[in-house]
Amino acid sequence: MARSTRATGAIERLNTRAGTKQYSMGRTSAELFYLLQRTPENPAEKLCDPLPLDEFVAFVNAYGPQKPKRVSKLDVAFEKQLAKKREE
Structure with missing residues (x-):
């Protein structure tokens, strides 16, 4: 559970920075994570290949x-x- 909590926290920070709730994540059976973006044209666009937790968070x-x-x-x-020193 702690694994997905770190990933979920990264998604929440991204949504906060973007000012929307358009990003979410998916998880494979092999415990790899991928980023999803919801748009009117595509409700689940994959933005990256499945990644291990640390790489996904980064x-x-x-x-x-x-x-x-x-x-x-x-x-x-x-x-x-510093600017004054450079001018001298």
Whole structure:
């Protein structure tokens, strides 16, 4: 059960990043996972070949829109200092 929980979590994060609920997963009898996308034209389009859990989670995490990287005020100030140094 823990295996599919990691995969399910990856799907939930992908749906959150995409702002939809169009992604889901399938699982083979050999415990391999594959990503599915629902569209009006095709209710179950396979987006990848069946993959082992770790590869599937890595694929789903890299798929679709990504969360923008958080940047702190200190990071911004440091970048400004570096830009000034390069100009000198």
